[in-house]
Amino acid sequence: MSNDIRIKKGLDIKLKGEAEHVLSEAPRSKVFSIKPADFHTVTPKLVKRDGDDVKAGETIFFSKYSPSIKFVAPVSGKIKEIRRGAKRVILDVLIEADATDTYVEHGAKSPASMSGDEVRQFLLDSGCWPFIKQRPYDIIANPSDAPKAIFISAVNTAPLAADIDFVLKEKKQAFQTGVNALAKLTEGKVHVSVAKASSLLKDIQGVQLHNVSGPHPAGNVGVQIHHVDPINAGEKVWVVNPEDVAIIGTLFETGKFDATRVVSLAGSSIEKPQYYSAKIGAAVADIIGTNPAESRIISGDVLTGDKVAADGYLGFYDNELTVIPEGNNYRMFGWMPFKDNYIHSTARTSFAWLFPNKKYEATTNLNGEERALVVTGEMEKVMPMDVYPMQLIKACLAGDLEKMENLGIYEVAPEDFALVDYVCTSKIEAQEIIREGLDIMIKEVG
Incomplete structure (x- = not known):
């Protein structure tokens, strides 16, 4: 049986350069x-x-x-x-x-015949434990904790995000094995969220399935936790990325830590955006090829990813490389409304809002500078959680532990504030502020 999660608040940012469903070996x-x-x-x-x-x-x-x-x-x-x-x-x-890999052999195992403690130790010994993260705090899970549930979001609504169905197309059995192993780590449910139109994972066994619809950030696992099983003080929920579930499953099936990922190479600066098979930590240059001039390379998506140099490397948790033009050009009279209608705007300062399905060529230009944080109601429009984003940001800036707790700090992660970064006219770094607030909670509350 499946449940529906319908998200109304949020924002879909349609960008040029989506990866075609073509897979090559990097x-x-x-x-x-x-x-x-x-x-x-x-x-x-x-x-x-x-x-x-x-x-x-x-x-x-x-x-x-x-x-x-x-x-x-x-x-x-x-x-x-x-x-x-x-x-x-x-x-x-x-x-x-080396030219070819020599693996540490852990021996193939069946999760069905193992206890929870045996699965836990196997994941720790093999190096797969870092794939399991916890909420609150968005950090690697503590192996001694007992989570009330495990969440896997197999839907990604971020701009130019990798298509999870395509990424997992050849890994469905490994995903099922990974789910079977993770189920041993909790007395609660394993929740798997999929896009409503998706069919690949609809028959996965041993999970509570959720059909997700709505604009970004509907695919964020934190949003799904909030609508399915909210986190209260003292509770822990573990989350795992879907491709990492498949890596865990491959470990049990083969006894090897296989760090192969299907990486989406996307963005308007890429001539032929597509998918590549590569290992965790691979050199960016080997996936991108010739570095496009005047471009920003991002390990991850455009809202939450990290800037990397042309001679940098793919992040541990990332299955996307996004390349977009640098915003290093000055727009003459850029403050004038309705002047640059090729730029996406949420404030209706261009005619872009008349074309909701149009795809835009985004740059890294901020189109403004950091300024005083004022009450506008912008943040609430893109926050589909029962959280007051502006008040929580202010509580984090002030380091007020009691207010942070009351305003829902345990339920959020930096990625949940990515759209706040995008729409806020104050140009504040909301994700960075929330991360600092979470770090304060870790230090003071634990």
């Missing part, structure tokens, strides 16, 4: 990267050093304060360099890859 990168910064709050303790040999799935570092959580190599090869920043903080670990 050239194998000579160097791969694992960045501790991808794992928020984790302080890495190195197991390997410069020059050490590693197998795919072998531990590179573990969490200093949770030693059971291990982070493993996506490929086999040799540790080329451990790059450090200020105060010797580890920025990333570079692995010079």
Whole structure:
């Protein structure tokens, strides 16, 4: 049986450069990267050093304060360099890859014949545990916790987002195996959300299925949790990305940590946007090819992704690379309304609102500067949760723990405020403020 989640508040941003449903094998990168910064709050303790040999799935570092959580190599090869920043903080670990991978063999296992503790230990030992994140706080889950439910959002409504059905087309059985394993970790339900028009995962067994419809951020797992099983103080909910569920399933079926992803290469700066098969931490240049001039490369989607250099690497959790023009041009008389009708606007300062299905070529131009935060009602229009976004942002800025709790800090993650960033005329960095607020809660409340 399935339930419907209908979202009315939000905003679909239609952009040019959507990836075609064509899958190619990306050239194998000579160097791969694992960045501790991808794992928020984790302080890495190195197991390997410069020059050490590693197998795919072998531990590179573990969490200093949770030693059971291990982070493993996506490929086999040799540790080329451990790059450090200020105060010797580890920025990333570079692995010079072999021509073909040699794997750590964990042995194939059947989740059905394992206890919850055995599944948990298997995921920890193999390096798959970092795929499991928790709400509140949007951090890697604590293995000693017992979540009240596990949520998997197999619908992505962000601009130029990867098509989950296409990504999982050849991984459906592995996804089912991954779901079977995750079900052992909770006494509650495993919730899987799919697009209402989707058919690929409609017959997945052992889950509570939800049909999701509505504008972005309907695909955000936090929005789905809010409408299905809201988080109260002291409760934990675990979330896993759908392709990561398939990687977990592949681990149980083969006994190997296979870090292969289907990566969407999209954006108006890409001549032929399509999908590529690549490993976690692959070099961006090997997927994009020739770097388009005057373009911004984003690991992730345009609303929540991270800017990466042309010689950078794919993020651990990302299955998208988006390339759009840099907004480094000055628009003459840009303040005048109805002047630039090729620019998408939510404030009806152009005639764009008359063409709701038109696709736009977005740039990184802010079209304004940061200014005083004023009451406008803009944020509430794109926030489909029972949360007062402006008041919560102000509570985070003030570090007021009691107000943050009362205003719903436990239910949100930075990605839930991505549209707030987009529509707010004050140009504030709402996602950054919410992340800082969550960090305060981690430190003070735990």
